[in-house]
Amino acid sequence: MESNELNSPDFEIPPELQAQVAITSLDKIYNWGRSASVWPLMFGLACCAIEMICAAASRFDIARFGMEIMRPSPRQSDLMIISGTVTKKMIPIIVRLYNQMPEPKYVLAMGACASGGGPFKEGYNVVSGVDKFIPVDVYVPGCPPTPQALLKGLMKIQEKIKGEPIKTARWYQKGPDMAEIPVPMLGPDLIDPRKIPLITNGEKN
Amino acid sequence: MASPAPVQTLDLSARFPGVLSPDTRPGYSGWILDNSNLLKFATALRDELGYDYLSSVTAVDYLPEDKMEVVYHVYKTTGGAGVLFKIQIPRSDPMEVHSLVSIYPGAELQEREAWDLFGIKFTGHPDLRRILMWEGFSGHPMRKDWHEPYFEEEAKPLKSRWPDGKMIMAENKNRYGDNITYPDGFNPERQTFDPEKALYEALRTYQKDEVGLDTDHIIVNMGPQHPSTHGVFRIAVVLDGEKIVNLKPVMGYLHRNHEKIGERNTFIMNMPYTDRLDYLSSMSNNFGYALAVEKLMNVKPTERAEYIRVMMAEMTRIASHLMAIGALLNDLGAYFTPMLYALEERELLLDIFEAVSGSRMMCNYFRFGGVARDFPESALQKIKDIFFERLPRKIDEIDRFLSENEIIRSRGIGQGVLTAEDAIKYSAAGPLLRASGIPYDVRRAEPYSIYDRFEFDVVVRSNGDIYDRLMVRFDEIRQSIRIVQQAVKQLPEGPVMALKPMYQVRVPPGEAYGRVEGPKGELGFYIISNGKPTPWRYHVRAPSFINLTAFGPICIGQKVADVVAVLGSIDIVLGEVDR
Amino acid sequence: MSDMYGKGILKGLSVSLKRFFETYVDDLSWLGKRYHTDKGIAHRGSKDARGIFTVQYPEEKIPVPEEFRFVPFLVYDEGPNGEKTLRCTSCGICAKVCPPQCIWIVRSTDPATGRPIPDPAKFFIDADICMNCGLCAEFCPFDAIKMDHDYELATFHRNVYDETRLSKSAQYYENIRPVNANREDAARAAKAASRTGQGE
Numbered sequence: 001m002e003s004n005e006l007n008s009p010d011f012e013i014p015p016e017l018q019a020q021v022a023i024t025s026l027d028k029i030y031n032w033g034r035s036a037s038v039w040p041l042m043f044g045l046a047c048c049a050i051e052m053i054c055a056a057a058s059r060f061d062i063a064r065f066g067m068e069i070m071r072p073s074p075r076q077s078d079l080m081i082i083s084g085t086v087t088k089k090m091i092p093i094i095v096r097l098y099n100q101m102p103e104p105k106y107v108l109a110m111g112a113c114a115s116g117g118g119p120f121k122e123g124y125n126v127v128s129g130v131d132k133f134i135p136v137d138v139y140v141p142g143c144p145p146t147p148q149a150l151l152k153g154l155m156k157i158q159e160k161i162k163g164e165p166i167k168t169a170r171w172y173q174k175g176p177d178m179a180e181i182p183v184p185m186l187g188p189d190l191i192d193p194r195k196i197p198l199i200t201n202g203e204k205n
Numbered sequence: 206m207a208s209p210a211p212v213q214t215l216d217l218s219a220r221f222p223g224v225l226s227p228d229t230r231p232g233y234s235g236w237i238l239d240n241s242n243l244l245k246f247a248t249a250l251r252d253e254l255g256y257d258y259l260s261s262v263t264a265v266d267y268l269p270e271d272k273m274e275v276v277y278h279v280y281k282t283t284g285g286a287g288v289l290f291k292i293q294i295p296r297s298d299p300m301e302v303h304s305l306v307s308i309y310p311g312a313e314l315q316e317r318e319a320w321d322l323f324g325i326k327f328t329g330h331p332d333l334r335r336i337l338m339w340e341g342f343s344g345h346p347m348r349k350d351w352h353e354p355y356f357e358e359e360a361k362p363l364k365s366r367w368p369d370g371k372m373i374m375a376e377n378k379n380r381y382g383d384n385i386t387y388p389d390g391f392n393p394e395r396q397t398f399d400p401e402k403a404l405y406e407a408l409r410t411y412q413k414d415e416v417g418l419d420t421d422h423i424i425v426n427m428g429p430q431h432p433s434t435h436g437v438f439r440i441a442v443v444l445d446g447e448k449i450v451n452l453k454p455v456m457g458y459l460h461r462n463h464e465k466i467g468e469r470n471t472f473i474m475n476m477p478y479t480d481r482l483d484y485l486s487s488m489s490n491n492f493g494y495a496l497a498v499e500k501l502m503n504v505k506p507t508e509r510a511e512y513i514r515v516m517m518a519e520m521t522r523i524a525s526h527l528m529a530i531g532a533l534l535n536d537l538g539a540y541f542t543p544m545l546y547a548l549e550e551r552e553l554l555l556d557i558f559e560a561v562s563g564s565r566m567m568c569n570y571f572r573f574g575g576v577a578r579d580f581p582e583s584a585l586q587k588i589k590d591i592f593f594e595r596l597p598r599k600i601d602e603i604d605r606f607l608s609e610n611e612i613i614r615s616r617g618i619g620q621g622v623l624t625a626e627d628a629i630k631y632s633a634a635g636p637l638l639r640a641s642g643i644p645y646d647v648r649r650a651e652p653y654s655i656y657d658r659f660e661f662d663v664v665v666r667s668n669g670d671i672y673d674r675l676m677v678r679f680d681e682i683r684q685s686i687r688i689v690q691q692a693v694k695q696l697p698e699g700p701v702m703a704l705k706p707m708y709q710v711r712v713p714p715g716e717a718y719g720r721v722e723g724p725k726g727e728l729g730f731y732i733i734s735n736g737k738p739t740p741w742r743y744h745v746r747a748p749s750f751i752n753l754t755a756f757g758p759i760c761i762g763q764k765v766a767d768v769v770a771v772l773g774s775i776d777i778v779l780g781e782v783d784r
Numbered sequence: 785m786s787d788m789y790g791k792g793i794l795k796g797l798s799v800s801l802k803r804f805f806e807t808y809v810d811d812l813s814w815l816g817k818r819y820h821t822d823k824g825i826a827h828r829g830s831k832d833a834r835g836i837f838t839v840q841y842p843e844e845k846i847p848v849p850e851e852f853r854f855v856p857f858l859v860y861d862e863g864p865n866g867e868k869t870l871r872c873t874s875c876g877i878c879a880k881v882c883p884p885q886c887i888w889i890v891r892s893t894d895p896a897t898g899r900p901i902p903d904p905a906k907f908f909i910d911a912d913i914c915m916n917c918g919l920c921a922e923f924c925p926f927d928a929i930k931m932d933h934d935y936e937l938a939t940f941h942r943n944v945y946d947e948t949r950l951s952k953s954a955q956y957y958e959n960i961r962p963v964n965a966n967r968e969d970a971a972r973a974a975k976a977a978s979r980t981g982q983g984e
Binding site for chain 2 (some may be wrong): 832
Binding site for chain 1 (some may be wrong): 837838839840841842845846854855883884886910911912913914915916935936937938939940941942943
């Protein structure tokens with residue numbers, strides 16, 4: 001059709017085009033703003049935390065990525081960097097912190113211990129990877145990963161954020177809110193409330 | 206030396222006839238006594254013979270002989286070799302030993318650990334609760350007949366990895382998808398779980414101040430997730446307004462089962478695990494472990510390796526103290542700037558570690574009989590550049606930056622005081638002990654490696670407050686710079702390994718306690734070998750863990766705002782506290 | 785304190801002010817060549833480093849030293865026709881010496897005789913357990929497994945590497961570790977020469 005027809009203000013835009021065009025450029029701006037100012041939760045567990053601090057120090061500045069504001073409060077942060085071994089005594093607290101973070105929230109498992117238990121996997125107090133309880137977005141292997149490796153992991157998080165369209169964002173969907181992850185309890189061993197039927201079924205056997 | 210010298214040289218059996226009997230097992234040393242004589246013996250040891258510093262209390266499980274043993278190491282603060290004595294009890298519940306807390310209060314946390322991990326009850330202990338695991342955990346994990354949920358074999362290497370190593374992830378073999386087991390007949394829906402109850406009951410036992418208004422005392426948790434760099438550590442504080450009335454540290458949030466894994470590992474496999482104890486100073490940990498095993502194997506490292514070891518140990522001390530100074534100044538309120546200055550110097554040291562050993566933090570550099578590999582000439586040149594030209598003036602610059610600052614002085618001088626007698630009583634070690642006026646440094650008290658060839662001073666300050674602990678660290682950095690300068694000038698040529706590199710190390714049976722002066726204090730490794738490729742018992746005497754015994758008594762009477770500053774000046778590392 | 789109250793604070797402020805001015809002075813003295821050049825990166829890691837200490841990853845990367853160790857990799861030799869033969873003989877020493885036991889090896893068997901042949905059928909390393917200690921590379925008698933320098937391994941999923949992911953060429957190994965590779969090649973050549981010398 002003629003281009004001057006398209007330019008007139010009362011041209012009928014077909015319905016399937018109405019939502020599309022506006023949102024792709026809106027997506028870009030929205031995701032650019034979010035990815036350039038991710039605020040990590042100041043949460044160092046073990047040795048990987050020291051490399052995280054070195055990444056925040058002057059040599060491998062993460063302020064260049066917009067992430068220098070490390071908030072101690074989960075209510076004000078976007079990204080939880082699990083840096084260090086996750087133990088059974090600590091996992092209820094990690095799950096509670098994850099529940100308290102507002103959407104949109106991301107989790108980066110830094111190091112071998114947070115990704116899959118690490119060298120301490122056979123220990124009786126160690127959880128084999130934090131993704132047994134909370135959903136993880138990026139895994140950074142290494143023991144400990146050098147600050148440059150962590151920065152690569154943070155760039156992958158930024159890549160992921162930039163690829164998320166608003167239409168399918170889970171925090172804008174209609175319907176019930178995303179359910180909280182139930183907090184595990186400390187009994188004779190760690191009890192995950194989602195697995196209680198599995199435990200009681202075993203008891204009946 | 207021809208054979209390992211015995212730990213004590215005085216003849217205690219003449220002094221205490223009928224009470225002691227020498228330990229005659231091959232490779233062992235020390236004295237064995239009965240539980241009924243323990244308190245009298247310990248009091249006499251401390252008061253008459255002058256052994257006032259209890260270094261380590263630990264337990265050993267001898268399952269084949271149906272015995273449990275509690276091992277004590279005691280030293281004099283004037284220096285020299287110590288006394289090693291043991292109590293043996295039959296291995297059937299209830300197992301009871303008298304608690305030494307009334308004589309040596311520094312035994313408090315270590316006896317709680319022995320109760321938690323072995324199940325030995327200490328009668329007379331003021332507060333016997335679990336410390337590393339939570340209340341309600343089933344079983345005592347370090348016993349030899351207690352198997353962890355991922356248990357495959359008693360000792361590594363595991364047969365499932367080769368030659369038929371079908372890869373199955375360990376959690377897929379467990380029906381709960383994680384390393385979890387429950388006792389038989391366990392139904393979680395029929396009970397409630399409260400691991401905190403015992404802690405709050407213990408908090409309520411303190412001296413109530415009867416004078417003045419009858420006010421409510423609040424319990425505040427400075428929880429494991431904390432905007433301070435020390436890691437996952439929790440402090441439960443009872444407050445009367447702003448004044449602290451009672452304080453209990455809660456640890457175990459990073460308990461990674463180092464000792465249980467250590468018993469399954471072979472001797473060479475344990476070396477990278479020791480890096481992860483005090484993760485800021487990995488080569489010091491390697492040093493202590495290598496010393497202990499070399500005592501058992503009766504091997505002496507080569508000359509060049511000894512010099513390299515001392516250089517690396519002192520550089521690790523500087524790196525650790527830089528981090529400690531940065532973190533303490535951060536806690537005192539200078540938000541991150543001194544940390545950045547200190548970390549800049551630390552990064553240059555970490556570059557050297559990377560060039561020499563391969564990794565910035567987890568160096569895994571020492572081996573039994575020397576070090577793993579020689580370092581390139583460029584690394585030696587870098588060390589010379591930094592230690593002769595850059596580091597001395599940079600340390601003076603950081604010192605000038607904040608040591609005369611009025612805010613640091615008013616928050617530090619006179620606050621958080623630990624007196625000299627208290628420091629010895631609570632088994633404090635390292636800069637915490639030396640800032641209170643006791644000049645005890647293992648490098649001088651019982652020299653190991655070649656430290657007797659270097660000229661350095663033992664740094665001491667007299668007041669024992671937060672400011673002194675900060676300044677002691679600056680002075681120790683300067684002394685370490687002095688040692689490295691001397692070592693670089695005297696470095697000989699030659700091989701760096703006394704033995705052929707082998708991955709199956711033959712260690713004769715016996716026990717050894719290898720201790721070094723780490724940056725946080727006296728780091729000791731107590732290793733028992735029974736001739737097999739894996740150790741029978743592997744215990745770490747962690748200085749940060751035992752320094753926390755003094756934490757409560759220092760803070761009582763202070764304001765709550767000083768808790769963070771005191772914790773920063775004690776300088777703990779959670780990898781060591783929780784192992 | 786006999787002198788002015790606040791003297792300590794001023795002393796400290798002079799230190800940070802000096803560092804502040806140094807950043808500009810140092811930048812200007814380099815005339816624009818301070819960033820994105822190898823010499824500039826080397827200056828910021830040397831004893832004369834002053835001013836801005838930041839190395840701007842990912843545009844500038846600090847060169848890793850030769851001894852640096854991250855996850856292991858298997859070395860293969862390339863034949864004249866481009867066929868790749870792994871040096872690994874599946875002796876299992878690396879699996880036996882690995883502290884957290886994160887190496888799984890399935891040794892191949894000859895289908896005709898049923899006896900083992902020195903070649904790995906399957907070789908797994910779980911990078912989510914590997915502690916980068918380097919003991920596998922240190923004790924391998926055939927120079928078959930070495931520690932890699934590549935640290936840019938972040939992914940969206942768990943990391944278990946099999947032998948296809950782990951194999952890299954001997955040329956790559958020589959590029960990252962020239963001193964070590966030359967020393968080992970010389971040792972292997974000397975051993976082969978002494979064996980052929982004795983065999984005659």
